[in-house]
Amino acid sequence: MDAPAPPPPRRTLLGRLSLPERNYLADALRAETVGGVLLLAAAVAALIWANAFGSSYAAVGHFHFGPEALGLHLSVAHWAADGLLAVFFFVAGVELKRELVAGELRDPRAAALPVAAALCGMAVPAVVYALTAVLGGGSPAGWAVPTATDIAFALAVLAVIGTSLPSALRAFLLTLAVVDDLFAILIIALFFTDTIDFLALGGAFAGLVVFYVLLRADVRGWYIHLPLALVIWALMYNSGVHATIAGVAMGLMLRCTRREGESQSPGERIEHLVRPLSAGIAVPLFALFSAGVTLKGDALASVFTRPETLGVVLGLVVGKTVGVFGGTWLVSRFTKAELNKDLAWADVFAVATLAGIGFTVSLLIGELAFTGDEDMINEVKAAVLLGSLIAAVLSGVLLKLRVRRYRALYEAEELDEDQSGVPDVYEQDDPDYHLRMAALYERKAAEHRRLAEQAGAASGKPGSPA
Numbered sequence: 382m383d384a385p386a387p388p389p390p391r392r393t394l395l396g397r398l399s400l401p402e403r404n405y406l407a408d409a410l411r412a413e414t415v416g417g418v419l420l421l422a423a424a425v426a427a428l429i430w431a432n433a434f435g436s437s438y439a440a441v442g443h444f445h446f447g448p449e450a451l452g453l454h455l456s457v458a459h460w461a462a463d464g465l466l467a468v469f470f471f472v473a474g475v476e477l478k479r480e481l482v483a484g485e486l487r488d489p490r491a492a493a494l495p496v497a498a499a500l501c502g503m504a505v506p507a508v509v510y511a512l513t514a515v516l517g518g519g520s521p522a523g524w525a526v527p528t529a530t531d532i533a534f535a536l537a538v539l540a541v542i543g544t545s546l547p548s549a550l551r552a553f554l555l556t557l558a559v560v561d562d563l564f565a566i567l568i569i570a571l572f573f574t575d576t577i578d579f580l581a582l583g584g585a586f587a588g589l590v591v592f593y594v595l596l597r598a599d600v601r602g603w604y605i606h607l608p609l610a611l612v613i614w615a616l617m618y619n620s621g622v623h624a625t626i627a628g629v630a631m632g633l634m635l636r637c638t639r640r641e642g643e644s645q646s647p648g649e650r651i652e653h654l655v656r657p658l659s660a661g662i663a664v665p666l667f668a669l670f671s672a673g674v675t676l677k678g679d680a681l682a683s684v685f686t687r688p689e690t691l692g693v694v695l696g697l698v699v700g701k702t703v704g705v706f707g708g709t710w711l712v713s714r715f716t717k718a719e720l721n722k723d724l725a726w727a728d729v730f731a732v733a734t735l736a737g738i739g740f741t742v743s744l745l746i747g748e749l750a751f752t753g754d755e756d757m758i759n760e761v762k763a764a765v766l767l768g769s770l771i772a773a774v775l776s777g778v779l780l781k782l783r784v785r786r787y788r789a790l791y792e793a794e795e796l797d798e799d800q801s802g803v804p805d806v807y808e809q810d811d812p813d814y815h816l817r818m819a820a821l822y823e824r825k826a827a828e829h830r831r832l833a834e835q836a837g838a839a840s841g842k843p844g845s846p847a
Contacts, residue, residue: 393718393719393720393721394494394709394712394713394718394719394720394721395494395549395550395553395720395721395724395729396549396721397548397549397721397794397806398548398549398552400803400804400807402484402485402552403548403794403804403807405479405484405649406548406551406552406555407548408653409476409555409656410536410551410555412656412657412660413532413533413536413555413656413660414533414536414537414539414540415660415661416533416656416657416659416660416661416664416665417532417533417534417535417536417537417538417540417660418537418540418541419660419661419664419665420531420533420534420537420660420664420665420668420740420741421534421537421541422665423665423666423668423669423672424668424669424672424740424766426669427668427669427670427671427672427673427674428672428673428674428676428766430669430673431673431674431675432675432676435675438673441457441670442456442457442458442670442673443456443457443458444456444457445457446460447460451615451619452615452618452619453615453618457670458670458671461666461667461669461670461671462667462670462671462745462748463618463623463624463625464614464624465662465663465664465666465667466625466628466663466664466667466741466745467614467624467625467627467628468628468655468658468659468663469625469628469659469663469664469667469741470562470566470625470626470628470629470632471628471629471631471632471655471659472632472652472655472656472659472660473559473562473563473566473628473629473632474628474629474630474631474632474633474635475632475633475635475637475648475651475652475655476559476562476632476652477559477560477562477563477629477632477633478632478633478634478635478637478648479637479646479648479649479652480556480559480560482637482638483637483638483639483646484556485552485556486556486559486560490716493712493716494553494709494712494718495553495556495557495559495560496560497708497709497711497712498553498557498560498704498705498708498709498712498733499557499560499561499564499705499708500560500564500708501704501705501707501708501711502528502530502557502561502701502704502705502708502733502736503528503529503561503564503565503704504704505700505701505703505704505707506527506528506696506697506700506701506704507524507525507527507528507696507700508700509527509692509695509696509699509700510523510524510526510527510692510693510695510696510700511524511692512692513688513691513692513695513696514688514689514692515688516688517687517688517691517692518688519687519688519689519692520689520751520757522750522751523689523692523693523746523747523750523751523761524750525565525568525572525746525750526693526696526739526743526746526747526750526761526764526765527692527693527694527695527696527697527700527701527739527743527765527768528561528564528565528568528696528739528743528746529561529562529565529739529741529742529743529746530557530558530561530701530736530737530738530739531558531738531739531740531741531742531743531769532554532555532558533660533664533740533741534738534740534741534769534773535554535558535735535736535738536554538735538738538773538776538777539735539780541777542777542780542781545784545787545788545791545792546732546780546787546791547723547724547787547790547791547794548791548794549721549724550724550728550732553732554732554735554736557705557736558736561736562742565742565746566625566626566629568746569623569625569626569745569746569749570622570623570626573623573746573749573750574621574622574623575621576621577620577621577622578619578620578621579620581616581617581619581620581621582616582617582620582621582622584616584620585613585616585617585620585622585627588609588612588613588616589613589627589630589631589634591609592606592609592610592613592631592634593634595609596634596635596636596647610627610631613627613630613631614627614628623749625745632648635647635648635651635652636648637649664741667741667744667745668740668741668744671744671745671748671762672740672744672762672766674759674762674763674766675759676763681763681767683760684760684763684764684767687760689757689760689761689764690760690761690763690764691764693743693747693761693764693765693768694764694767694768694771695768696768697737697738697739697743697765697768697769697771697772698734698737698768698771698772698775700737701733701734701736701737701739701772702730702733702734702736702737702772703733704733705732705733705736706729706730706733709729709733710726710729723790725783727779727782727783728783730779731776731779731780731783732776734772734775734776734779735772735773735776735780736772737768737769737771737772737775737776738769738772738773738776739765739768739769740765740766740769743765743769744762744765747761747762747765793806794806798818798821799814799817799818799821801814801817
């Protein structure tokens with residue numbers, strides 16, 4: 382009688398990335414971290430400007446320019462929210478496309494974790510907000526405000542507190558934010574579009590078709606694609622659908638798989654060029670004209686007494702943490718996957734708390750949810766800032782408790798003792814690596830023997846150490 386086959390090995394949650402994915406992640410996070418620091422600086426500058434020189438802040442933010450005949454005579458703040466953020470969402474679209482065809486989301490089993498974490502991380506904050514607002518007699522209109530995670534701000538916090546997260550946790554955070562952005566885009570498109578101009582919308586779709594055909598025909602040249610992109614954006618804006626949807630749609634159309642002989646796909650190449658513009662200019666300028674909350678009198682105290690603003694704070698701090706952590710635990714429970722042995726559930730909880738930093742998209746949704754009510758928009762922005770600050774401080778404390786463990790894991794992942802340009806952990810199955818290491822240790826052994834002989838000669842005892 383044959384022995385029963387051994388059970389298949391259990392899948393690992395938050396395991397080590399492949400080398401190409403690890404390299405891509407390092408480049409992406411480097412740009413996002415720099416952008417996050419600039420975003421943080423822009424938010425602080427906005428707060429100082431709005432509270433110290435409120436009249437000039439309002440005057441600049443409400444200054445209008447642009448061709449009125451094309452329906453684009455917009456305020457500076459409006460250009461920042463609808464124009465500059467389209468660049469941000471374009472990059473988000475490219476990131477999502479790449480994740481779907483070449484990244485973590487390509488494998489349905491691997492995609493289950495970030496998708497479940499993102500879905501739960503958006504649903505629970507929405508429920509927390511709705512319960513808080515309804516029970517307090519407030520407006521449920523802002524239910525979507527605490528649902529978004531700001532990856533740039535989260536990485537800025539990591540940079541400030543000096544925590545070298547292992548690549549698995551960083552990849553989880555980045556992929557979570559990409560999926561989070563996708564659902565935020567769907568929320569904006571489905572719930573914050575009041576009236577639609579079908580003629581303009583049809584023109585935008587026609588432009589997207591032309592954009593797609595040009596890409597598939599391998600027609601290159603920024604002087605062709607950029608003017609077409611601007612036309613598509615303008616038509617999308619005039620259609621009544623939020624103009625950032627145009628950016629996402631164009632990003633999703635780029636090819637993100639590599640052909641033979643290509644070191645980068647067109648999507649990766651364009652993302653590499655546009656990401657600094659998004660992270661370094663577009664998003665910080667949006668923050669400069671959106672984060673200028675007037676903090677006068679009991680403005681901060683009222684955040685905890687008004688049901689709408691309390692719902693935003695609780696949604697970000699409690700809802701996001703419970704949702705992301707709960708979604709991850711559910712994947713582990715129902716797929717019988719094991720957490721990476723180098724990590725603990727406390728690490729997942731800390732990253733879930735970090736996901737409570739909602740800034741860029743939360744501010745945008747806050748403006749859309751309470752359009753026309755400037756006082757409420759200002760208070761909701763204050764709630765977003767305060768909730769994000771609480772989440773940042775709490776996650777910073779939790780991550781600091783494990784900082785030694787993280788640094789040890791990070792250093793082990795980055796170790797390149799044979800100086801081949803590839804971390805040693807990725808070369809364990811390469812015979813040439815072990816031959817290089819053998820030669821390296823032989824040279825070290827020969828040098829130590831020589832030093833031992835010198836020390837013995839100096840002490841008058843040949844062949845013995847000093």
